[in-house]
Structure formats: structure tokens, C-alpha cells
Amino acid sequence: MQTAIFRHRASAALALMLAAFAIPVNAAPSKTLLQRCAACHGATGNTAAAALYPNLAGQSAAYIELQLANFRSGERPHAQMRAVAELLTGPEMCELAAFYAAQPVKPQRSPDAALEQQGRRLFEHGSAHGAPACASCHGPQGHGQAPFPRIASQPAGYTLEQLKVYRDAPKFNNPLASAMKEVALKLSDADMRAVSAYLATAP
Numbered sequence: 001m002q003t004a005i006f007r008h009r010a011s012a013a014l015a016l017m018l019a020a021f022a023i024p025v026n027a028a029p030s031k032t033l034l035q036r037c038a039a040c041h042g043a044t045g046n047t048a049a050a051a052l053y054p055n056l057a058g059q060s061a062a063y064i065e066l067q068l069a070n071f072r073s074g075e076r077p078h079a080q081m082r083a084v085a086e087l088l089t090g091p092e093m094c095e096l097a098a099f100y101a102a103q104p105v106k107p108q109r110s111p112d113a114a115l116e117q118q119g120r121r122l123f124e125h126g127s128a129h130g131a132p133a134c135a136s137c138h139g140p141q142g143h144g145q146a147p148f149p150r151i152a153s154q155p156a157g158y159t160l161e162q163l164k165v166y167r168d169a170p171k172f173n174n175p176l177a178s179a180m181k182e183v184a185l186k187l188s189d190a191d192m193r194a195v196s197a198y199l200a201t202a203p
């Protein structure tokens with residue numbers, strides 16, 4: 001029930017935010033534009049270094065655009081990505097988002113099968129402290145469904161770091177981030193490690 005309310009509010013909020021980005025551009029990004037991202041995110045949006053950078057491949061275009069705008073405004077504080085986002089025009093963000101959304105993503109390998117199993121249970125059924133199943137918002141395979149981002153196949157270190165950011169940040173202006181914060185507050189450190197390990201291997 002609570003999840004349904006979150007979803008409803010989140011969808012309405014996202015529809016409003018996305019209206020600001022409704023620029024009908026479908027041009028492919030130029031090679032030089034893609035080169036600005038490739039050193040970290042790889043040529044096709046599959047991370048160049050899993051310990052450092054997330055995948056963009058297979059992520060929803062709307063979410064990529066929203067995050068680029070968040071980096072630029074400082075709503076999502078990150079010096080490296082802010083510098084990158086500040087140099088992008090609106091149409092360039094659109095092109096890049098559509099390009100990466102269409103690329104196939106490669107799952108990561110994780111050496112700990114027991115931890116993965118524990119993470120999978122959490123993903124499907126929720127946590128002992130009452131966090132709802134990740135699948136209820138992010139989709140049965142974690143592939144994302146508007147307005148929720150894809151979380152499958154991300155490097156474990158990245159997911160773990162993001163979960164801690166949601167949990168520890170004092171407050172978000174964005175209602176979607178606030179919804180995710182409510183979830184993160186109900187995850188233990190062990191839950192976070194397990195679900196991150198599982199998601200990394202999920203295709």
C-alpha cells in the first residue's frame with residue numbers, strides 16, 4: 001500500500017520534471033561528444049573501470065537526462081560529473097541519453113554466491129527492517145520502469161555507495177530521491193552489501 005502511494009506521487013512528480021526536457025531530438029551523438037564520456041563510462045556505456053564508474057548502457061533515457069540536470073544544478077553533488085554536465089547543451093543531453101539507453105549492458109561478476117543469494121532474497125522480498133522489495137519499484141528483473149531507474153548490472157561498489165548516499169544525505173529536494181531514501185533507511189549495512197552484490201550479477 002505504501003509502495004503504491006510512493007509510486008503514484010513519484011510518477012506525478014517525474015511527469016512534471018520531464019516536461020521540462022521534452023525536446024524532440026533523435027540525432028545520434030557525434031563521435032567527439034561520445035569521447036567526452038568514454039574514458040570513464042566506456043565506448044558503449046559499459047563502465048571503463050567497475051570500481052570507479054557506473055554503467056550507462058540500458059539505463060532509461062529519462063533517468064540519464066534527469067541525472068545530468070541534477071549534476072549540473074548541484075542537486076546531486078559530484079564535482080567530476082558537474083564539470084562534465086556543465087559543458088552539455090540540452091539537445092546533447094537528449095542525444096546521449098537516447099544513445100546509452102539503447103546499448104546492451106554487460107553484467108559484472110561477483111565471487112560470493114552466498115552473498116548473492118541473500119541479496120536476491122532482499123531484492124525479491126524486502127528487508128527484515130521493512131524495506132519493500134526492490135523489484136516492486138525497479139521491476140521484476142531490476143531493469144527499471146518509468147520513473148524508476150535500472151539497477152541491474154551496476155558494479156557492486158557503485159550501488160553500495162549510492163545506497164549510503166540515499167541513507168546518509170540529510171534531505172533531498174527531489175521527491176523521487178526522497179522515496180529512495182525511505183527505502184535505504186530500512187536497510188542494514190549487511191543488506192546493502194548483499195543486494196549490491198546480487199544486482200551486479202543480474203543481467
Ligand code: HEC
Nearest residue numbers: 036037039040041052053054064067068078080081084096
Ligand atoms: C572523469 C570521469 C567521468 C566522465 C568523463 C564522465 N563521467 Fe559520468 N560519472 C562519473 C562518475 C564517477 C559517476 C558516479 C557519480 C556519483 O557517484 O554520484 C558518474 C555518473 C554518471 C551518471 C549517473 C548514472 C546513474 O546511474 O545514476 C550519468 C547519467 C553520467 N555519469 C553521464 C555521463 C555522460 C553523458 C558523460 C559524457 C558527456 C559522462 N558521464 C562523463 C564519471 C565520469
Ligand code: HEC
Nearest residue numbers: 003006132133134137149151159162176177179180183195
Ligand atoms: C518505493 C519505490 C522504491 C523501492 C521499493 C526501491 N527503490 Fe531504488 N529508487 C527509487 C527511485 C524513485 C529512485 C530514483 C531516485 C532519484 O532520482 O535519485 C531509485 C534509485 C535507486 C538507485 C540509484 C540508481 C542509479 O543508477 O543512480 C539505486 C542503486 C536503488 N534505487 C537501489 C534500490 C534497491 C537495492 C532497492 C531494494 C532494497 C530499492 N532501490 C528499492 C525507488 C525505489
